[in-house]
Amino acid sequence: MGYGLVVRFTATDEAAAHAFDELAATALEGIRAHEPGTxxxxxxxxxxxxxxxxxxxxxxxxxxxxxxxxxPHVRHFLAERGQYLESYEVTFLDEVAGKLPSGAVGQ
Incomplete structure (x- = not known):
């Protein structure tokens, strides 16, 4: 069964939001390349x-x-994100039902 989360980040200003996006994009490269379970x-x-x-x-x-x-790419993101943020809130989710991406586990 799937496991998810939603995170709401608030950056200190618009410039910080753009820098945060760049940091997240770098992490995403590693996620795409090395995380089949994501x-x-x-x-x-x-x-x-x-x-x-x-x-x-x-x-x-x-x-x-x-x-x-x-x-390592996620640990880097987690270590660096704070410099851009005013706050963040995490909500963890347990799957009840839904449509998963094509080929995903659990279909």
Whole structure:
């Protein structure tokens, strides 16, 4: 069963939000290349809130999330993100039902 989370990040200003996006893009390169258990990992902008970003992350299971957290590119992101942020809020999600990406575990 899938395991997910939503994170709402608020950057200190618009310049910091753009720098945060660059940091996230670097992490995403590693996620694409090395994390088959990460099914969805998306950074969203929020209309009319230029300092806010919302991540949606979906993993094959809790073990895939745990493996994600141990990756060097993720550890770098986690260590560096604070310099750009005013705050963040994490909501963890347990899958009930839904449509998964084509070829994802659990279909």
């Amino acid at each position: 099914l969805v990992y998306v950074n969203h902008r929020v209309p009319n809130e230029p300092q806010v970003r919302v991540f949606y992350e979906l993993y094959a299971d809790r073990a895939a999330f745990d493996a994600h957290e141990e990756q």
